[in-house]
Amino acid sequence: MNLYGIRAIYKFEMARMKRTVMQSVLSPVISTCLYFVVFGSAIGSRMGDIDNISYGAYIIPGLVMLSLLMQSISNASFGIYMPKFSGTIYEVLSAPVSYVEVVIGYVGAAASKSVILGLIILATARLFVDYTVLHPFWMLSFLVLTAVTFSLFGFIIGIWADGFEKLQIVPMMIVTPLVFLGGTFYSIDMLPEIWQTISLFNPVVYLISGFRWAFYGVSDVHVGISVAMTMFFLALCMTTVWWIFKTGYRLRS
Amino acid sequence: MQPDISVRHLNKTYGDGFQALKNINLEIERGEIFALLGPNGAGKTTLISIICGIVNLSSGEVKAAGYDIVKDYRKARETIGLVPQELNTDSFETVWDAVSFSRGLFGKAPNPTHIEKVLKALSLWDKRNNRIMSLSGGMKRRVMIAKALSHEPQILFLDEPTAGVDVELRRDMWEMVRKLRESGVTIILTTHYIEEAEEMADRIGVIRQGEIILVEDKAQLMTKLGKKELRLQLQQKLDQVPGELTLEPVELANDGWELIFTFDSQQEQAGVARLLRTLGDLGIEYRDLQTRESSLEEIFVGLVHE
Numbered sequence: 001m002n003l004y005g006i007r008a009i010y011k012f013e014m015a016r017m018k019r020t021v022m023q024s025v026l027s028p029v030i031s032t033c034l035y036f037v038v039f040g041s042a043i044g045s046r047m048g049d050i051d052n053i054s055y056g057a058y059i060i061p062g063l064v065m066l067s068l069l070m071q072s073i074s075n076a077s078f079g080i081y082m083p084k085f086s087g088t089i090y091e092v093l094s095a096p097v098s099y100v101e102v103v104i105g106y107v108g109a110a111a112s113k114s115v116i117l118g119l120i121i122l123a124t125a126r127l128f129v130d131y132t133v134l135h136p137f138w139m140l141s142f143l144v145l146t147a148v149t150f151s152l153f154g155f156i157i158g159i160w161a162d163g164f165e166k167l168q169i170v171p172m173m174i175v176t177p178l179v180f181l182g183g184t185f186y187s188i189d190m191l192p193e194i195w196q197t198i199s200l201f202n203p204v205v206y207l208i209s210g211f212r213w214a215f216y217g218v219s220d221v222h223v224g225i226s227v228a229m230t231m232f233f234l235a236l237c238m239t240t241v242w243w244i245f246k247t248g249y250r251l252r253s
Numbered sequence: 254m255q256p257d258i259s260v261r262h263l264n265k266t267y268g269d270g271f272q273a274l275k276n277i278n279l280e281i282e283r284g285e286i287f288a289l290l291g292p293n294g295a296g297k298t299t300l301i302s303i304i305c306g307i308v309n310l311s312s313g314e315v316k317a318a319g320y321d322i323v324k325d326y327r328k329a330r331e332t333i334g335l336v337p338q339e340l341n342t343d344s345f346e347t348v349w350d351a352v353s354f355s356r357g358l359f360g361k362a363p364n365p366t367h368i369e370k371v372l373k374a375l376s377l378w379d380k381r382n383n384r385i386m387s388l389s390g391g392m393k394r395r396v397m398i399a400k401a402l403s404h405e406p407q408i409l410f411l412d413e414p415t416a417g418v419d420v421e422l423r424r425d426m427w428e429m430v431r432k433l434r435e436s437g438v439t440i441i442l443t444t445h446y447i448e449e450a451e452e453m454a455d456r457i458g459v460i461r462q463g464e465i466i467l468v469e470d471k472a473q474l475m476t477k478l479g480k481k482e483l484r485l486q487l488q489q490k491l492d493q494v495p496g497e498l499t500l501e502p503v504e505l506a507n508d509g510w511e512l513i514f515t516f517d518s519q520q521e522q523a524g525v526a527r528l529l530r531t532l533g534d535l536g537i538e539y540r541d542l543q544t545r546e547s548s549l550e551e552i553f554v555g556l557v558h559e
Contacts, residue, residue: 008354
């Protein structure tokens with residue numbers, strides 16, 4: 001195991017976060033604050049409780065997930081896309097590092113950043129809304145698991161993308177709608193039955209439902225299914241990454 | 254002693270069907286400077302990229318420092334440093350961070366003393382805290398060399414290292430290459446500046462259309478393929494080559510004031526004596542004479558256009 005190699009990649013990526021603190025930390029925190037002000041305080045005060053939880057508190061897990069997913073994808077995809085774009089990838093390809101080590105370095109750093117960001121958002125939310133965390137262990141587990149899974153997903157996008165536009169397409173066109181329709185702002189129960197069924201094909205529903213259960217003990221789907229679905233998506237991403245390195249797809253000709 | 258680089262029956266065909274390398278066989282000894290020459294698109298960079306692990310080989314076997322580059326890729330790659338042709342550098346990192354990053358990536362424990370030594374040797378020490386994007390092209394090139402040397406490689410690849418580099422840096426670079434060789438590092442370089450290969454290399458390989466057409470000790474190559482010519486400045490102008498000399502490779506130049514005799518340096522020099530005797534018999538006198546060998550560049554051009 002080339003531990004120095006993993007550390008070098010990890011440190012390099014974390015240094016990028018420090019340099020871009022405005023973009024990678026401050027901007028998601030500010031936009032989440034805006035959600036809290038608009039949906040939590042302004043509109044939320046006119047809304048009834050959902051599952052006996054005030055609306056402001058109800059949307060917290062979903063909002064954290066929103067930032068977590070978006071930042072995991074953008075951190076990881078950008079992290080591997082930039083060396084490809086600038087050509088510095090030659091060094092990683094010629095280094096004595098296995099693909100597992102490369103992935104641990106890049107995805108580990110991206111996931112770390114997202115987890116840190118998620119915790120900052122949670123701390124910020126405390127300023128606006130009072131909330132409880134019934135199952136702190138599961139809350140952290142979901143946070144880490146989701147961050148790792150979607151960082152892997154971002155890593156795949158970064159390797160697939162051959163232009164800046166493609167880098168943006170998946171997060172903007174696919175992930176944002178999935179998160180908004182995945183129960184961030186409402187319970188799936190509030191939808192007409194047909195849409196409830198359709199929602200069950202949205203993987204983000206399981207993430208948000210499980211995460212919300214860790215906070216308040218209520219969920220749209222059983223927490224076991226949430227864990228299973230998250231693990232399934234993780235396994236899917238891992239298999240894809242394995243395939244990418246095995247075939248050299250867009251990395252080695 | 255086993256060679257530092259051993260390439261056997263190496264073939265590379267790219268996805269689009271282009272066959273970049275055809276049955277390459279090559280051995281490079283430890284501690285030598287090997288220059289790989291060839292026109293653009295001949296396969297120099299593909300060959301280097303395969304040895305360094307950036308491009309997959311199609312068939313054949315490559316060993317670096319005795320390790321198979323596929324099965325034992327970790328050990329093989331640890332021994333190699335690569336300075337690619339393109340100026341691919343990070344932008345926002347400092348010189349120090351970028352060079353330290355490379356050392357870690359190649360699995361070596363941090364060693365600030367070594368990094369300091371490398372940066373000083375490449376006149377980068379004063380710039381160590383500068384962001385790479387603020388450096389000039391020549392300085393960026395130095396950073397890439399520093400990165401390649403950060404993990405103390407046994408084998409160093411320099412792919413067109415002096416392309417677009419000013420005279421001073423070129424001189425520094427060759428000075429550094431000499432020092433590295435003295436310390437036992439094997440150096441493989443490609444260059445367009447043939448006089449550099451002529452000056453630096455111990456052996457020369459010529460690659461053309463994906464095939465190695467020649468590998469030769471430089472000095473031997475020069476004698477083997479080099480042409481020599483004898484120039485005689487005449488006392489009196491000649492209108493045409495005298496009949497007695499028409500069978501010899503002789504031509505007139507400089508409006509008939511100069512006689513040029515071309516001969517293979519391999520051949521015994523009897524031809525020169527015979528020519529001079531004939532000139533004496535004909536009463537043709539000359540003020541001065543010089544001989545010169547053809548340069549590696551002329552040999553190279555001759556080879557790739559065969």
